[in-house]
Amino acid sequence: MATIFTAWQGVQERIAKAAAASQRQSSTISLLAVSKTFPSEAIRSLYLYGQRAFGENYVQELIDKHAALSDCNEIIWHFIGPLQSNKTRSVAELADWVHSVDRFKIAERLSAQRPEHLPDLNVCIQVNVSGEASKSGVAPAECMELATKICQLPRIKLRGLMCIPEPTQDLTQLAKQFTLLRNLQNQLITAGMDTDTLSMGMSGDLETAISEGSTLVRVGTALFGARSYPDNSSLL
Numbered sequence: 001m002a003t004i005f006t007a008w009q010g011v012q013e014r015i016a017k018a019a020a021a022s023q024r025q026s027s028t029i030s031l032l033a034v035s036k037t038f039p040s041e042a043i044r045s046l047y048l049y050g051q052r053a054f055g056e057n058y059v060q061e062l063i064d065k066h067a068a069l070s071d072c073n074e075i076i077w078h079f080i081g082p083l084q085s086n087k088t089r090s091v092a093e094l095a096d097w098v099h100s101v102d103r104f105k106i107a108e109r110l111s112a113q114r115p116e117h118l119p120d121l122n123v124c125i126q127v128n129v130s131g132e133a134s135k136s137g138v139a140p141a142e143c144m145e146l147a148t149k150i151c152q153l154p155r156i157k158l159r160g161l162m163c164i165p166e167p168t169q170d171l172t173q174l175a176k177q178f179t180l181l182r183n184l185q186n187q188l189i190t191a192g193m194d195t196d197t198l199s200m201g202m203s204g205d206l207e208t209a210i211s212e213g214s215t216l217v218r219v220g221t222a223l224f225g226a227r228s229y230p231d232n233s234s235l236l
């Protein structure tokens with residue numbers, strides 16, 4: 001318990017320092033606790049300390065943890081993993097946010113399946129900023145068109161953009177990838193879309209992401225420790 005609390009405080013300090021270094025208010029950067037592969041009890045501990053936003057990558061884990069933590073009714077669930085179209089319904093019903101929309105078909109299904117009694121589902125478009133063939137995300141050149149189409153759908157609200165850069169020790173190369181996302185976001189704003197979220201930065205690179213304008217960092221390892229990924233495709 002003490003350990004996870006200390007880790008949580010440590011991450012908040014890193015965010016505060018990085019914000020100060022860029023003359024930003026740390027209140028403009030939110031912390032998403034990425035709890036994938038960790039048990040509900042780990043989420044509950046952080047929730048009791050005051051953390052509200054939690055991120056999950058696998059639909060089945062979202063379903064299980066949502067049920068196990070139904071009494072923690074202020075949790076804001078973010079789905080951040082790859083989403084197949086046959087799995088969108090649970091996400092539309094259980095999540096408050098989806099960061100990984102990278103094709104119109106997924107957005108259409110989330111829109112159609114979002115229950116009417118719930119507030120609009122917040123979505124971010126995932127952009128492939130590194131150009132690696134293996135990475136999910138829309139190509140930067142296609143971001144504007146996808147965003148324009150998503151904005152016309154009911155019951156989902158485009159909030160901004162998300163990226164997972166190519167890991168590199170070269171901070172200039174890393175910053176370039178974050179800058180690309182910020183520039184795309186500025187284009188959406190210029191085109192009249194009221195997007196406010198730049199979901200970028202993880203345990204290893206949150207300082208660089210914040211210096212490039214991140215408004216939401218997604219942090220797993222630095223809070224919960226190293227993951228041993230379950231080798232189990234049924235989780236996907």
Ligand SMILES: *Cc1c(COP(=O)(O)O)cnc(C)c1O
Nearest residue numbers: 034080202203204218219220221
């Ligand atoms: C796992 C994951 C994270 C957290 O990564 P850490 O390096 O553990 O902080 C952030 N974003 C996405 C999309 C992830 O899948």
